[in-house]
Amino acid sequence: MNPLDAFRLDGRVAIIPGGGGAIGSAIAAALAAAGAQVAVVGRSRERLEEAAAPIRAQGATCLTIAADVTAADESDRMVAAVLDQLGRVDIVVNAVGGGAGKVLFDAEAYPAEAWDWIYELNVRSTLLPTQAAVKAMIAGGRGGRVLNISSVRAALGINAGYSAYVAAKGAISSLTRQWATEWAKHGITVNAISPTFVDTPQVAMLLGDPEFKANIVKRIPLGRVGGTDDLTGAAIFFCSDASSFVTGQILGIDGGLTATQ
Ligand SMILES: NC(=O)c1ccc[n+]([C@@H]2O[C@H](COP(=O)([O-])OP(=O)(O)OC[C@H]3O[C@@H](n4cnc5c(N)ncnc54)[C@H](O)[C@@H]3O)[C@@H](O)[C@H]2O)c1
Numbered sequence: 001m002n003p004l005d006a007f008r009l010d011g012r013v014a015i016i017p018g019g020g021g022a023i024g025s026a027i028a029a030a031l032a033a034a035g036a037q038v039a040v041v042g043r044s045r046e047r048l049e050e051a052a053a054p055i056r057a058q059g060a061t062c063l064t065i066a067a068d069v070t071a072a073d074e075s076d077r078m079v080a081a082v083l084d085q086l087g088r089v090d091i092v093v094n095a096v097g098g099g100a101g102k103v104l105f106d107a108e109a110y111p112a113e114a115w116d117w118i119y120e121l122n123v124r125s126t127l128l129p130t131q132a133a134v135k136a137m138i139a140g141g142r143g144g145r146v147l148n149i150s151s152v153r154a155a156l157g158i159n160a161g162y163s164a165y166v167a168a169k170g171a172i173s174s175l176t177r178q179w180a181t182e183w184a185k186h187g188i189t190v191n192a193i194s195p196t197f198v199d200t201p202q203v204a205m206l207l208g209d210p211e212f213k214a215n216i217v218k219r220i221p222l223g224r225v226g227g228t229d230d231l232t233g234a235a236i237f238f239c240s241d242a243s244s245f246v247t248g249q250i251l252g253i254d255g256g257l258t259a260t261q
Helices: 003-007 022-033 045-057 072-086 112-140 163-186 201-207 210-219 229-239
Strands: 013-017 037-042 062-066 091-094 144-149 188-195 250-253
Touching: 013 022, 013 072, 013 112, 022 037, 022 045, 022 091, 022 229, 037 045, 037 072, 045 062, 062 072, 072 112, 091 112, 091 229, 112 144, 112 163, 112 188, 144 163, 144 229, 163 188, 188 229, 201 210, 229 250
Parallel strands: 013 037, 013 091, 037 062, 091 144, 144 188, 188 250
Antiparallel strands: none
């Protein structure tokens, strides 16, 4: 067997909540290029269609499903639509999240409303679609793959008002290990990627400040921030048979940042 065949996803069906976003759309396109049929999910139909167009142009199947994955019934509806149209669920990649730079407060005065918003955007948005997808994977009896997106901030404090985000990403990393432990008996692996800054619209304003960017880049041994293409190889690995014996792992994609701490 050609060892590269283990990275192929032909016949697999992947759901990507947040698939209309910067990282989610890049991962959706990569999984489709590896052979998967994909469903991109988000609240904005327009952004989903933008993400789907280049995937369909390659000849791959890409469903677009408008849903708010912080609602359990909408997450269930998302999975039902995928089962109805594509017949199975093999992979879920949780690419909804962020908000880090939008709500920065001193830790001793961090407002509960901002805390709840960050948790909803990052943790609840990972929990509910995963529960819905994993129920379908268990029922399908073929195992499956869950890929979460954590952040270097799950492991590193930062003196800049990030309490809720670091806690939420810490929760994502902990859930990755917990779910890996619980769902191994069903042949479902659960892993996470943990990027540092990725050049995306969410962080464009921060990276647009040359002094801020220079400070960030100075601390990254490989001397640059990430791009969405830096994440796609790892995503294919974690979603394919190539990672069959890998579960509960958090892979830093950070140019060496965490290695220096
Ligand atoms: N960009 C970075 O530098 C960076 C670094 C580390 C980790 N991350 C993480 O990567 C993930 C993706 O980030 P991104 O930069 O692609 O963000 P993004 O904002 O481009 O994409 C997120 C997508 O999720 C959608 N979404 C938000 N709430 C939703 C909901 N309730 N239901 C359905 N869809 C919803 C948004 O509309 C958006 O399309 C996040 O978890 C973020 O924390 C990003």
